[in-house]
Every structure is written in structure tokens, then in C-alpha cells.
Amino acid sequence: MHYTDLHTHMLFGVDDGAKTEMDMCRMVDASYRDGTRTLCLTPHFQPTFYGDNRAAADFAFGRLKAYAAEHYPDLSLHLANELGYYTGCRLAIHEGECRFLGGAFLLMDFSPDTTLFQIRYAMDELLSSGYRILLAHVERYPALHGEEDLILDWTRRGALLQVNASAFSRRASFAMRRRIKKLLRRVPVAAVASDAHDVLFRPPLLSEAEAFITAHYDADMAHFLLSYGPSKIVKGESPM
Numbered sequence: 365m366h367y368t369d370l371h372t373h374m375l376f377g378v379d380d381g382a383k384t385e386m387d388m389c390r391m392v393d394a395s396y397r398d399g400t401r402t403l404c405l406t407p408h409f410q411p412t413f414y415g416d417n418r419a420a421a422d423f424a425f426g427r428l429k430a431y432a433a434e435h436y437p438d439l440s441l442h443l444a445n446e447l448g449y450y451t452g453c454r455l456a457i458h459e460g461e462c463r464f465l466g467g468a469f470l471l472m473d474f475s476p477d478t479t480l481f482q483i484r485y486a487m488d489e490l491l492s493s494g495y496r497i498l499l500a501h502v503e504r505y506p507a508l509h510g511e512e513d514l515i516l517d518w519t520r521r522g523a524l525l526q527v528n529a530s531a532f533s534r535r536a537s538f539a540m541r542r543r544i545k546k547l548l549r550r551v552p553v554a555a556v557a558s559d560a561h562d563v564l565f566r567p568p569l570l571s572e573a574e575a576f577i578t579a580h581y582d583a584d585m586a587h588f589l590l591s592y593g594p595s596k597i598v599k600g601e602s603p604m
């Protein structure tokens with residue numbers, strides 16, 4: 365299976381992902397070797413923390429495209445952002461400062477200590493403004509544990525859900541595995557992505573997740589989560 369990885373931090377020098385151009389190239393090497401043929405670069409968009417990294421992202425993306433053209437001509441590359449929600453971000457979104465996945469979806473992230481009230485407020489604010497949201501690593505927010513009904517309600521209002529591949533890793537904790545099992549039973553997930561930050565600790569690998577999902581669920585589900593779902597999103601279409 366060829367994967368579409370729609371959430372990575374490979375662009376060097378822009379956020380907490382790749383530090384150097386060499387780091388970036390090694391991450392792309394690993395991703396391609398693992399079977400990814402469509403790759404989205406989603407540097408954090410959070411000016412309050414990372415500053416204005418748009419020009420740096422454009423520069424790194426240009427270097428990445430040149431490297432891929434030489435080594436991996438069949439690798440499709442897309443530039444977007446991961447929005448780290450902050451008060452007032454709607455103005456920046458409205459003014460086009462944050463790049464959408466597939467030109468249509470806001471990949472949205474909250475810090476782990478965000479309260480349920482804050483997440484609900486943010487989701488309501490952006491969904492009711494007509495934005496199409498892909499909620500990044502839905503399994504990772506402590507405030508959403510046990511809130512499957514609320515998450516389901518967001519999906520009914522058009523939100524899509526992304527889970528990190530690490531949740532299907534051998535290294536995932538027992539609690540995480542239990543949480544994923546409950547989530548997948550109750551809410552529709554649109555995509556699994558690596559959310560890669562480096563080659564060692566948060567690598568751009570999806571094949572382990574494919575093996576895990578195939579073994580514990582089935583091959584159709586693995587194909588949907590790692591290939592069909594994310595490829596639709598990259599085209600700006602909902603896979604649900």
C-alpha cells in the first residue's frame with residue numbers, strides 16, 4: 365500500500381520538527397522507504413509561540429521540492445499548516461495567513477493542557493464560522509477522554525478526525541490502546557498520520573500502524589485510514 369501522510373513537521377528551521385536541511389532530507393528518505401508517496405508538510409502555525417515562520421517554511425519547502433525532484437520524482441508534496449489554536453486566531457485564518465490542507469481543511473491542534481471548555485469554545489467558534497476542521501491527534505487531549513458524544517457531534521457538523529500512527533505502535537501504552545479501541549468503536553476517524561518530528565523518536569513511519577490495524581481490525585480499515593481517507597483530504601474532499 366502507498367500511504368498519504370498528511371501531518372508532518374519535516375521542514376527545517378520553522379518549528380519543533382527538523383532542525384537542519386540534512387534532518388529534513390533524512391526524514392523524507394525514511395518516509396519514502398516506508399511507502400509514503402503523498403506527503404504533506406504541516407509546520408505549526410502559532411505566531412504567539414513560533415513567530416512568523418511563513419517565509420522560512422516557503423524556503424524549506426522549496427529546498428525539499430528540489431531534493432525530492434532529484435531523488436523521488438513520484439513523491440507528491442503539499443504545503444499546509446497545523447494551527448495551534450489561540451484566542452484571536454480567526455482573524456489570521458480569515459486573512460489567509462494559515463494554510464489549509466487541500467485548500468479546504470484546517471488541521472487544528474490544542475496544547476495537551478487545554479480545558480474541555482476551551483476546546484468546545486474553539487470548535488464551536490470555527491465550525492459555526494463555516495471552517496472545515498481536521499482535528500489533529502484526537503486521542504491526545506486529556507480533556508476529551510470520555511467525551512465521545514461531543515466528538516461525534518463535531519463530526520456530524522463536518523469536523524474530521526486524525527489519529528497519530530504512534531497510537532498503533534508497539535510502544536503505545538495500555539491506556540492509549542484502550543482509548544483508541546473505544547474511539548474507533550464510537551466515532552468515525554478519517555485519517556492516521558505520522559505527525560513526524562524527527563527520524564528517531566517521532567518518525568515519519570506508517571507501516572507499523574498498517575500492520576497493527578490490519579491485525580486488530582482489518583485490511584480495508586487500514587487502507588481507508590492510511591491511504592483513501594488522507595488522499596481525499598489532500599484533494600480538499602471529505603472521505604466520510
Ligand SMILES: [Fe+2]
Nearest residue numbers: 371373446559
Ligand atoms: Fe503536529
